[in-house]
Amino acid sequence: MTQKTHALLEILQVQPVMPVVAVESAADGVKLARALAEGGLPAIEVTLRTPAALDAIRAISAEVPEAICGAGTILTPRQFDEAVEAGSRFIVSPGTTHEVLDAAKSSDVPLLPGAATPSELMAMIEEGYEILKFFPAEQLGGIPYLKSLAPVFPKIRFCPTGGVSPSNVGDYLALPNVICVGGSWVAPKDMVSAGRFDTITQLAREAAALRVR
Numbered sequence: 234m235t236q237k238t239h240a241l242l243e244i245l246q247v248q249p250v251m252p253v254v255a256v257e258s259a260a261d262g263v264k265l266a267r268a269l270a271e272g273g274l275p276a277i278e279v280t281l282r283t284p285a286a287l288d289a290i291r292a293i294s295a296e297v298p299e300a301i302c303g304a305g306t307i308l309t310p311r312q313f314d315e316a317v318e319a320g321s322r323f324i325v326s327p328g329t330t331h332e333v334l335d336a337a338k339s340s341d342v343p344l345l346p347g348a349a350t351p352s353e354l355m356a357m358i359e360e361g362y363e364i365l366k367f368f369p370a371e372q373l374g375g376i377p378y379l380k381s382l383a384p385v386f387p388k389i390r391f392c393p394t395g396g397v398s399p400s401n402v403g404d405y406l407a408l409p410n411v412i413c414v415g416g417s418w419v420a421p422k423d424m425v426s427a428g429r430f431d432t433i434t435q436l437a438r439e440a441a442a443l444r445v446r
């Protein structure tokens with residue numbers, strides 16, 4: 234196992250659920266990261282799907298020492314570098330390209346790359362990856378699909394994301410090849426815009442109490 238895989242494992246094993254968030258301002262990001270960490274979910278994936286994302290990562294990294302802030306929806310090497318520069322402790326991409334893999338090679342910050350088909354998994358194993366994002370999990374076949382992959386790829390562990398919710402999260406976390414799940418339900422947009430951070434802390438608390446297997 235590489236040092237970077239080890240670093241990624243340490244982050245992903247901290248909590249059963251990785252909050253996947255899209256924030257409209259750096260201030261919202263800070264409040265959200267605080268609320269989630271207080272509920273027991275210190276690691277948070279801030280997606281680069283809003284213009285405020287990089288500023289939010291910068292602000293969380295500077296102002297919320299209890300959080301472990303990563304960047305999501307990384308599609309290009311430029312985004313990879315910008316996210317690292319902003320202070321991201323880990324990087325998540327929904328799929329994989331050679332360019333993003335090259336950016337990851339020249340960085341100390343670990344990458345959680347997306348892969349789904351057997352050919353994609355084989356390619357990622359060749360690149361030295363053992364921990365992968367599985368996105369969009371439910372739409373790609375969800376739990377039965379991951380069960381089918383397990384005997385063929387015994388070393389690979391996934392972070393399924395996309396369509397994971399309180400109603401199916403327990404079944405995902407029961408799979409031997411799932412290390413944690415990603416999801417937005419712990420930080421609903423309407424609660425963030427309404428400033429309901431206490432409720433978000435409560436949602437985080439419930440998610441943090443889930444058991445992995």
Ligand SMILES: O=C(O)C(=O)C[C@H](O)[C@H](O)COP(=O)(O)O
Nearest residue numbers: 253280306327394395396416417
């Ligand atoms: O942008 C990415 O890289 C993503 O991961 C997309 C979505 O934010 C997650 O898939 C969360 O999906 P839901 O929990 O179903 O809302």
